[in-house]
Amino acid sequence: MATFSELINSDKPVLVDFSAEWCGPCKMMKPILEKVKSDLGDSATIIKVDVDKNQAAANAYKISGVPTLIVFKHGKALWRQSGVVQAEQLKSVIQQYI
Template structure:
């Protein structure tokens, strides 16, 4: 998974990674927000979900201690991190800065 993950986040296209768990209530609240944002952004943004229970090494590598945790990558570099559930408006504003 690590090699595939690194290849995904190293693209020129921004990649928003949602670190989540199925049992996490706030994570479930974020799912429709992320889906809407992904649809609206189209080819300008890729959204991927990483289940922290199934991918602990990747979560540990990026210091994910609370979920949901959103991390935006561009060309392999972290642009920003945001822990906790946020509104669509907040997410759109964060993304517009990149």
């Protein structure tokens, strides 16, 4: 399995959803992320990171609230937003980096 840093060093955009089991809005992101994934296919990668299980990654990117979404490409954070983001907005953000 690839490490977090290997995943975000991809040539294609990687959307990381920092979330937690106990977080209500995080649960709302699941169908949104599934829609974005089905619309974008293999042109982008979407991964979910549980902040309680991956505190090093959460600390490295100063995640203070969940959900926090970050788009990475070549290891650089290019876009970041906390809270629920609708599918169309998320898709247009990711498409800028494809």
